[in-house]
Amino acid sequence: MGIFRIDPLMLKLIITVLLASFLPARGNFVDFFDWLTTAAIALLFFMHGAKLSREKIIAGGGHWRLHLWVMFSTFVMFPALGLLFAWWHPLDLSAEIYTGFLYLCILPATVQSSIALTSLAGGNVAAAVCSASASSLLGVFISPLLVGLVMNVHTDMPGGSLEQIGKIMLQLLVPFVIGHLSRRWIAGWVERNRGLISQTDQASILLVVYSAFSEAVVNGIWHRVGVMTLVWIVVGSLGLLFVVLAINVTAARLFGFNRPDEITILFCGSKKSLANGVPMANILFPSAAVGIIVLPLMIFHQIQLMVCSMLAQRYRKAGEKLAAQHKASNSKPAVMESQK
Template sequence: MALARNFKFKFDRFTLILISVILLASFLPAQGQAETAFKWLTNAAIALLFFMHGAKLSRQEIVAGATHWRLHLVVFGCTFAFFPLLGLLLKPLIAPLVGNSLYLGILYMCALPATVQSAIAFTSLARGNIPAAICSAAASSLIGIFITPLLVLWLLGADGDQSAHTIEAIKKIVVQLLIPFIAGQIARHWIGGWVSRNKSWLKNVDQTSIVLVVYTAFSQAVNQGLWSQVPLQNLLGLVLVCCAILAIVLFAIWFAAKLLGFNLEDRITILFAGSKKSLATGVPMAQVLFTGGSIGIMLLPIMIFHQIQLMVCAVLAKRFAARPSDSE
């Protein structure tokens, strides 16, 4: 429980940091040579971020939970199939509320993998199947490196030309994300112990990378007139849409897991692992997949959805945690 409480506090604080960075970029965007320097620094930070992801990912943890294949199929189906289909099917309702640009950002959010840390922390607090949560969350993050870009190219290719050319996008994914990740997995043989002992402060690498990407992306967007393109009513509509999508997904996952005969602990794991979308993966991946001012608009939905999912799932986890120990 202490882990989940600390996690919640840190992410709430981090959200405030991101809001501050957006305000900074709105009033003092990087321009000229400074903008170029931030782009280079951001690319290096993204490579380091995925290198550390590779170094932190334990193969033993994946093997330990991999036998629960039915649970993982449900989680992956929700993450990479139900979410994107929901985004497409709800277009007639969503697009008028948020506008076309933010709708594309919602489609991008729907294609992202699940979070790792929050899924595990909330499952732990709610007394779910923790080994399965570790396996599903870690595998989702890894699989997302391959599946998310393809989903994005398919979803946005059918609805606009905001994504990079297919071959160029795949090349960027391989160079900036996949190669550093594989290098981190290889390096784990030598630095795995050091990484495990220093997990607490190594989180700063993740957060610093995200802060750099957000500032650079929103600087580009502001320089190209972001806030004149996104009216206030569209932002309010975006909050409502994110709440609605999360509510639909939570109810659908819970009843589907119950219908499929999973026990309570497994249903809790499916609920928290299948309803999440990763800000930590979504921000750097947007830097790779999109160009110019479109990056900032693409990131708004996942940043808002991220905070909503944390608040809602914290309440749900506490309710599950309060159940009797012999509850079925």
Template sequence: MRRPLPKLPSWLLVDGYVLALVGTVALAAVLPARGPAATVAESTSTGAVALLFFLYGARLSTREAMAGLRHWRLHLTVLACTFVLFPVLGLAARALVPAVLPPALHTGLLFLCLVPSTIQSSIAFTSLARGNVAAAICAGSFSSLVGIVATPLLAGLVLHGSGGGFSADALLSIVCRLLVPFAAGQLLRRWVGGFLVRHRKALGTVDRGSILLVVYTAFSAGMVEGIWHQVSAPRLLGLLGVEAVLLAVMLTVTSYGAKRLGFPREDRIAITFAGSKKSLATGLPMASVLFGAQAGLAVLPLMLFHQMQLMVCAVLAKRYAATARPAAGTAAAPAGAAAGAGREAEAGVGGTRG
């Protein structure tokens, strides 16, 4: 009788979408787009990014986001962690260049610190930990909304001196390829919102496929430009170590800082998960606009951090749940919620739906 295959430990959550991203990177390494194929891939990727941000804008319920303003202290705390503390830590990491991190990887790490928080995974982990899910939804929405403007502006301030190649042309490209489609989605939400809800599963596939195309185009350009000769295995290990410290610091600050600020337990959980995480779905398209041919190397820290935050937060959420007092008539969130938490790209900014 054949024995069943051993199960992976519950903390070892390798998200299926992350595996698809790794496969896309491998494909770009073996078969990068060159010549006319690269031109077609770049044009298609540009259209895919515009479509993504149109869908993000069309899905974001401004009414729901505004309804959460009563938790303004919580949202300001999350925004401060996302767009102030994270960038400060990223700038401080420059002291590790070049001993631990090469300049290109530090630029990617700094970009990671500028992107907005997640929505979908923050909601899933907050629910699993029995925290304030409504606050997590609104906090993620505000972070994503603010990030559409704040991330490019912060990039203009801090990446110009870090080899980010940010310029007025890049800012104009951000406006045309990200802000304009996002604003159009918000304006047309009244008419297309119902269609998006009815076809959310199919459109989730479009989201994921579009981001995979962006990744393939970026890493193909990197292969053609030869940027991967700048990275060695010891450098990647150094990057992982730096990101582990970064995540540990942010989890500690959000958890204990929220407690010192007097937030109740449920709100502290939402702050911990929303304030310590970074969005792969929003960051990848932005990087393709900001970095061009250098985007492949620039998004590597974000891709690694994304998987790391899923694994660590899954363990943390279960510990929160184990120490929670069960509310009357309230069932614990299913453990499987954490396994699918990483699929933020399925909803993007539209994670507020439902």
């Protein structure tokens, strides 16, 4: 079935990890890739800023109850579940893998896939654009703070210092703001070259992953991560995703949101950004730890796409069925009237 195909980015990530496993960067190449990775991260967030349209954000910005819940789900509920998961230790995983799960829980939502799935399912697209974009922007501030507040307490990873937050602002936020302010000059070019920009985004992520896994391979990541560890990461990712999806659907119905808004809450409040998470991890954590910390995020990314794609198709089919029933019920009085 089409919904279970591996997305192209995930396939490229697997190839990149294999390349780093057999041909990791060593010696003088490490410094070169460090410089190249920093430049790629800056370019990635410059493009994110350049793609962000203020008009679309304003169009969906008035739905404050929906946005409030999405932000609560992304930056409060998810981290709370991550803390519970790390404290409970229900699976046979190392402390570093649990650190990776906790890290993915504090990240912002995806932008492109959240909007695309909301549109496919028949949700409130304008609100999805606003929520997903706001989550991505706020994540540059909130996620590093959550790393400092949450992860320092439960791990030995240094992450909350002012120096690291300053590096986040310099490498992520400053290029983002410059890109957004440049829209008045480059907006037309951005719209005409979205395919090229998407490829640049992917290339930046792949470069960061190669650099991170090269360091991890040199430090013996595959001696610590076996097949059963990967299986348990898949199990943990599925469990975490289903809990969040269930809570978001229940909350949307409990608080009286309509069907399009429920769809938006489901897809914007239940996903985590690989595009933000990998570069941020490269800044926040020691080089030797980045590869193993982003491993749960990479697996969760693929699982969320597969599961949410399946849900989007179910919502779309249900919406088409409701529309057909509504059309049929509206046509009955007209037929009866004509028979009279």
